[in-house]
């Protein structure tokens with residue numbers, strides 16, 4: 001109960017009186033008391049929080065943040081080393097990239113290039129003769145100036161019809177429409193004829209050369225869909 005009202009309540013002797021006046025005042029005091037109780041609880045929470053904050057050692061937080069940053073840096077260095085040793089162990093021999101379903105030839109390991117460390121682009125002439133490009137119902141933005149605009153399906157004859165395997169996509173990338181293949185949709189055939197699957201490009205058995213965005217040949221750029 002609010003101290004001021006409580007004092008008034010008892011000092012005026014209304015606490016002992018009977019009748020309407022008592023009810024009115026007691027109604028007011030009850031409301032005020034509830035409010036005071038709420039305020040008190042809020043204050044308690046604030047004090048507890050401030051007490052806890054006082055006890056927190058800022059230098060301790062700084063140390064912990066440094067430790068996290070160092071661990072992160074170490075992890076990234078390890079990742080780079082692993083990637084470099086993986087790259088060094090890769091073959092320069094010509095492999096063939098086959099459709100993961102019909103095993104038709106899509107392109108060779110010399111005809112797939114990596115652009116800006118992320119997109120794997122087939123640059124062989126005739127690529128568009130063996131695939132079907134289908135515009136996505138909705139473009140999907142995946143970065144600044146980058147969006148997925150279409151899908152690439154295998155168009156090679158298979159069995160009684162067309163294969164239709166999902167090979168990758170077409171990205172609108174910094175104003176260019178570039179086709180990209182996903183490693184998991186393909187089968188990789190070595191010069192000796194052995195075949196293997198790789199979920200990620202990083203683990204393919206052959207080296208992939210880089211290409212600058214402006215060096216992608218015109219015939220590799222996807223025509224407007």
Ligand SMILES: [Zn+2]
Nearest residue numbers: 099102154163
């Ligand atoms: Zn196919």
